[in-house]
Amino acid sequence: MCEWGLTPEYIISNWTDEEFALMIEKLNERKQREVDAVQGRRVGHTIDDQELFRRMGPSVKYRSAT
Numbered sequence: 001m002c003e004w005g006l007t008p009e010y011i012i013s014n015w016t017d018e019e020f021a022l023m024i025e026k027l028n029e030r031k032q033r034e035v036d037a038v039q040g041r042r043v044g045h046t047i048d049d050q051e052l053f054r055r056m057g058p059s060v061k062y063r064s065a066t
Contacts, residue, residue: 003027
């Protein structure tokens, strides 16, 4: 419950069983991603910043620092 900053009473009173199950599922997925990151496992496809900007092309707008 502390993951969401909510009391058990609030969850019992305001969440459906489906909402609670979905939140638990998403929490488990996030925790697994954290474990994978700590252990150095890459999840998903990653590209470096230069490749990202090359692919984005003119859709990236730059602002002056002044």
